[in-house]
Amino acid sequence: SSIVSCISSARENAQQVRERISSEMWEQLNRLFLKVKHANMEDIWFAAPHEFLTAIKEGVQLFQGLTDSTMSNNEGWHFIQVGRYIERAWATAALIDVHFRTSSLVQPEQIDSLRSDHLDYLEWVGLLRSCSAFQAYCGAYTANIYPERIAEFLLFNTEFPRSIHFAIDMLQRALHAIAKATNARRTQRIERLVGRLSAALDYDQVEDIIEDIHSYLEHIQQQCTQIHNAIYQTYIFYPVDVALTLEGAAQS
Structure with a gap:
């Protein structure tokens, strides 16, 4: 239930239905995945956790917006x-x-x-x-x-x-x-x-x-x-x- 595991699971699920989602959705999900994958959580926690968590939240919101605006209903x-x-x-x-x-x-x-x-x-x-x-x-x-x-x-x-x-x-x-x-x-x-x-x-x-x-x-x-x-x-x-x-x- 961690942020990293949730985004990783979302990316794995998206891979299985890649042909059913838009390229914009897939690209944004990959950006989120790479951001958390390469993040040094110890450095982030002592430096600027608020900025990192805000970026993740906004990234998820962007994905939701792309889903609603680029995927057929x-x-x-x-x-x-x-x-x-x-x-x-x-x-x-x-x-x-x-x-x-x-x-x-x-x-x-x-x-x-x-x-x-x-x-x-x-x-x-x-x-x-x-x-x-x-x-x-x-x-x-x-x-x-x-x-x-x-x-x-x-x-x-x-x-x-x-x-x-x-x-x-x-x-x-x-x-x-x-x-x-x-x-x-x-x-x-x-x-x-x-x-x-x-x-x-x-x-x-x-x-x-x-x-x-x-x-x-x-x-x-x-x-x-x-x-x-x-x-x-x-x-x-x-x-x-x-x-x-x-x-x-x-x-x-």
Whole structure:
């Protein structure tokens, strides 16, 4: 799960489908791979880790932009969206959970004390920045930092691309497109799992879940894992016995 292993795995996967991705995507992935491969992490850590990590983040964002602007929106593109958004939902839930486990809730009347606690304030700003959400949050709530509002924004906002709600909506859209393009059977379990999570995000309110937000976020991560496993079993690891059953039914 390190940066180097993730980029190396992405490059290996891209090699297997080289003819299905654009040359721009492949070249950018290679640039990222070479950057981390030849990096001396000890020197970087003591010299300028922020610059290196920012360059990696921007390189990944550039790859995503190239994917969306140079690849046909076909089955392969939709599978990329599935991977992107299910991972984003899981990772965002994990990030929120970590911050709420290490920080206490702050009520509106305590905002001045939060500002005086410079370290705690920076921790919450750090959460927003780690999700590229600081400016978007300020646009929605002003620059006052309330942990509950941060949770609400990153969980339930339907317009911000890195919120969990947005990610699940995009995941659902991509899965519908794949099912339609492939005439896939046995998708009911995937649809049920994604639909259940989407409905919860539609109707749940932050004030109802904030007291036990850890359980709520853990449940989201578990649901994301279940969705991932269902997608893998349906489209990737297709059981031989099911394939033979369908083949026999078609021949009869």
